[in-house]
Every structure is written in structure tokens, then in C-alpha cells.
Amino acid sequence: MSEIWTAVLVLSIIGALFAAVLYIVAQKFKVVEDPLIDEIAEVLPGANCGGCGKAGCRAMAEAFVKQGNMEGLKCPAGGEEVAKKVAALLGCTPEESEPQVAVVRCNGSCSNAAAKTHYDGLQDCAFANSLYTGESGCAFGCLGLGNCVRACQFDALSIDPESGLPVVDEEKCVACGACTKACPRGIIELRNKGMKNRRVYVACRNKEKGADARKSCTAACIGCGKCQKSCPFGAITVENNLAYIDFNVCKMCRKCVAECPTGAIHAVNFPPKVERPAAPPEAAKSEPVATPAPEAAKSSEPTTPNA
């Protein structure tokens, strides 16, 4: 019988020893994690889209806790709702920021930029971009092979079969910026949603000289500068034969849209223009200057939670 007792005794001693070692190690290498990280991670959307610039939602939660406030950190996918929840957990006020949306800055549709060659290689924009200019011959335009569509985690992008260009579903787009990184030509840009979702932008990225740009696309920006001269707010700059409208300065008067000889400037979500031949020019000018700034801030806020 004594053998059994010896065995029990020896095993008990070994067990006690191991337990002591495990306890000491556990104490020594203890990782204290703020429970707040888990709570914030719970609130975040969990799509790991990377729109915030962090590796994922958990990394973002860690960044929030480490910083202690929300300055400079923003979850574009979650929007205002998530920002409010995170702010409540952190005990700070959410940062005010203009809601944004992805905008496709190319108008090289099948009819505007007719295909001069045919491509049947790998259906991947990044590869086609490294190979040649694209079917229309424009080295800056959309290749239409859908890298942005595949990058979108929110199902907000699709290729329009008629024009061959990506279309942004404004309801679904959360402005995470994944498509802007996926596009090898940098065609998609995040722009402010603007008052009542209205935007004015140059739908072209072609930096070639006017004649060369027109050769590959009839709707290309030719860098003529007419829009720049027509803009009363100095929102338009022309650089390298390409116009750009700064959305922070633009008051959406749409003067440039009428001036553009190729129709490269797009105005979206505006009501159809009513032709008023004898509109007093002074009134038209002063109205948009005086009112939009405060109104833009007010009206854009309530629209976003629904979006």
C-alpha cells in the first residue's frame, strides 16, 4: 500500500511545484488591458475596412483608448452614430466633420472615349495599368476592370454596363477610402457630400495637353482655364492642363459648368435648371454668396444619419 501513498505524495509535490511556477509566471508577465478597448471595439462596425488608416477595428479601438479623446481619429464607416457612442465611452465630445462621399473623376464612358484597341488580358486594373494606357488611349482614365468594386466592403460601387464606369451608390458609401487606394490611377476621390448632396467637380484626371486629351476622350478636361476665370470664389485651379475644384471653397454657383467647352465639369443632384432669360444677374450672384455657408453646416448634419 505504501507505494500508492508514495506516488500520490510525489505527484502532489510536482503538481504544487508547477502550480507555483505558473502562478509566478502569470504574475510576472501579466498584461493589463483596459476593458474600455473591448467596449469600444464592440461599438465599432467591425468591418475592418481600414478606412480609418488603422489595421482594423480593434487597432482603432486601441488608438482611441491610448489617445483618450477622438482628435484626428475618425471611423468613416460608422459615421456620426458610432462617433457619438465612442465619445460617450471615452467621455469626450465627438469631432465635428463634414460627411464625405466617393466621387469618380472620369467621364471616359464608352461613347465619350471610344475604344481604339481591345483588351482581353487579366481583368485587373492594376495589371492593365502597368501594361498600357487602356482601350481608349487615355493614360489617366478609368480602365473599367473593377478593382474599386472589389475593394468596396459596403457594396456601394458597381460598374455601369452602358458607360463602363464605376457608379457610387451614395446611400451605401461610407467614405472609407478603400476604393481610392484600390484605383491604380487615383480616379476616385473623397469629396464633401455638400449641401443637399449637391456637388460640382471636374470629372477628368487627364494631364495631357488639350489636343492630346481630346484625341482619346471627347469629355476630357483640356486645361483651357475658362472655368478658372469664371469662378467668382477662386475655387478652381488649373495645373498641368487639368482643372481642380476645391470643395472647401466652392459655393456651387455652377458658373463653371456652363463655361466648360467639353462638359468635363459635372454638377450632380441639382434640380433641373429652369430657363429664365431675364434673370437679374445681381440677385443671382448675391444669393449664393450670402446664404450657403451657415446653411450648408445645418442642412448637411441631419441628412447623414439616414445615409
Next chain:
Amino acid sequence: MKTFAMGGVHPEENKISTAAAIEEFPLPQSAVILMNQHLGAPATPCVAKGDKVKVGQLIGKAEAFMCANVHSPYSGTVAKIDTCKDAFGMTKPAIYINVEGDEWEESIDRTPDIKRECTLEPKEIVDKLKEMGIVGLGGATFPAHIKYNIAPDKKAEYLIINAVECEPYLTSDHRAMMEHAEEICIGVSILRKALGVPNAYIGIENNKPEPIAVMKAMAAKFEGIIVEPLKVKYPQGAEKQLINAITGRRVPSGKLPIDVGCVVSNVGTAFAVYEAVQKNKPLIQNILTVTGKKLPSQHNYLVRVGTTYNQLIAHAIGTLPETTGKVISGGPMMGKAVSNLDGPTTKGASSVLVIDEGEATRAQETNCIRCGKCMNACPMGLEPYLFSSLVKNRRIEEAGEHNILDCIECGCCFFSCPANKPLLDEIRLGKNLYRGILMAKKK
């Protein structure tokens, strides 16, 4: 008979223009000379608008390390210095010249006499290659002066001359060997002297019995030139495969041929070296094949750099056949489809290949059946099917760990795939993305 050890395929040879003797291509009225016709940074224009230039005059100076001089192939007036769309539609810096007459620089020896003696020292030969803007004419257009400037801790043991011409259709090297065997052998001797190696090996595939005979007869008159007939297998003309075929050595992953004591140059480069060193003639002309199964006639031309693809086609056959699917610059395996026929040819252009619609269209892609044919065909011992799925899922670093950068882009995997998967496209994309990752890590 020797060949390389691993992988390889046997595409249809289609060498239908072997009998066409080299013709001199007529001068155009105006021409565009690209400033980057070589691997590396573009040359800097050193003439101004309105300047008169002569044939062989330096117009683009190599200022960066990886760069080569560009000389004017025409005499006339510089119309403008601007950008130009190359054959693939990419905008590149270029010099436009209005061609007037054909006045050559006096320093260039235009007599038909063959000059055998070369009194230059090895260092002077390399300087001469740099001055004359010589680049590798095997396809990569690697500046020759960098290749032949061997680092002091490395030693060249073999000089290998690539006359394999393993790409189907191409016959420019074939014709060059038939018509300029002596010049080529002198060029090889000059390169041998520059490196200080005892022997130079000229590798020729045995589907070219005539050039083998001509070169063997000529090489017998020279010291240290050995003609090595090789068993036909694509891609024997790839640098690493040719080294393996001739010396049995294998270039380790990420290393250069010089690390195993080898220097490889194309037979066309040897001819250009002869002209540069012995005749003072810069690289302004190259031999170009215009071929295609449906073309009424086949041609080999001696073409000045800057001739457009349209001019070549118009002079050779008038108009393209209606059923043309693709015009390819280079061979059918590694060449690139030309999307802008108004683009100018460059130093490295070797052919204008017109492919019929039926042959140019890709077959419908189906699923990978894991048959492993791509692995057996890969001459670098890589796993193309693996890269395909890794790249598709953007697991680029993993592809890098499996040595995606070792791929020589020969196209054997795509050629052998029964599922018609665009394996090479995916690998090329993966290589580009992986290089981007490596660059970002360096910064």
C-alpha cells in the same frame, strides 16, 4: 547535345522569314526619337529646337547611372523637344527631327571594309560602349557599359553570346549571322578582350543549321570563339537558361550571371559592338523582322531607330490584312501588343509580328485542375498556379516568399495551361506589387 535542365516548352517555330535578306529601310520625312530606349532613367536632350543635327550626333546624354546615350539616326533640323506616345501609348520624353538628306558625322567609318584589329585597352572598350550608347539587344536593353564594367570583387570566366533566337517567328539574329558573321566574330573578340576571358561561347539552337555552319567556319579563323549548337527548347535564349545550357551552372535566386562568372550578350549586341568600336558608329540602326502567317511577303529590315510601326507596315505590306488581331513588338511568347501603331521603334525592337484574329484571341478561362503542367514547364522551378491564387487574393508577401521575383516572364506556364488561366498576367501583377512593397519597406 546540350540544353537547360529544368522546364521549357516547344512552341510552333514559324520561322518563315529566314530566307528574306536584310534590306535597308528608306528614310522617313520626319522622325521621333524617344529618350528612354533602354532600361533605366531617360537620357537628357542636349540639342535645342532649330539645331541642325547629323546622323550619329549625340542628342540625348546619359546623366543618371542607369542610362545610355541616344544619338540621332537622321540628319536634319530639330523640330521640337517634347513628349511622345510610344508604341504602348505611354507618354515619354522625345526629340522630333525633320529629316533633311542623309549627312553622317565625319568620324563614322562608312566604308564596307572590315576592320579586324582592335588596339583599345579593356577600359577604353567599355568607355567606347558608353559613348556609343550600346544597349543589350536581346530584349531587355540593359546598358552595355554597366554590364561590362565588372565589379572588382567579381571575376568573369565565361563570355556567352546569345544567338539562340528561341522566340518563334523572329529571324533578325538568323539573318545577321548569315550576312555579318565576320563582323559578329570581331565584336565577340572585342567583348572577350574587354572581359579578359579565355573563351567565348556562341549558343545557337540546332533548328538553324545554316547559321551554325557559317558561324563555325568563321569562328575557326578567330581565337577563343566556340560555337555551341543547342537542342531546341524555349526559353533557351533567357540569360539564366543559356548559362545553364552551356556551362551547367545555375544562377542562384536574386543573383546576377556575373555571380557565377558569366556574362551574356546577344549576337545583335556583338554586331553593334563591332560597329561602335571599329567603325565609330553609335547604335542608331537595328535589324527588324516584319512577319506574320497571313502577310503577302516576309521581310528583314535594317531600320533606323525612330521609324514608326505604321511606316514599317506600310512599306513592307501596304496595309494590314483585314483579319489582323494583334500587332506584336517582339516575339509571340514575350513580346508586347502594340496599341499605338504611330509609336516609334526603339533600339531594342526586334520584330513587327502580325497575328491573325483567331490566334490572337484568348481562349475562355476555366478552373485550375491542379494538373501541375505549369510547374513542369517553368524553367525557374517556380509554382505559377500558387502565385495565381496568392495574387488574386492579394497575399503578395507570401508570393514574395515563394520567390515570385525569380520569374523571367517567359510565358511557359500560360502556354502550357490547359485551363487557359492568365498565369503570366497574374505573376507580372504580383511582381509589380511585391516590388512596391519592397520599395516601401526600404523607405
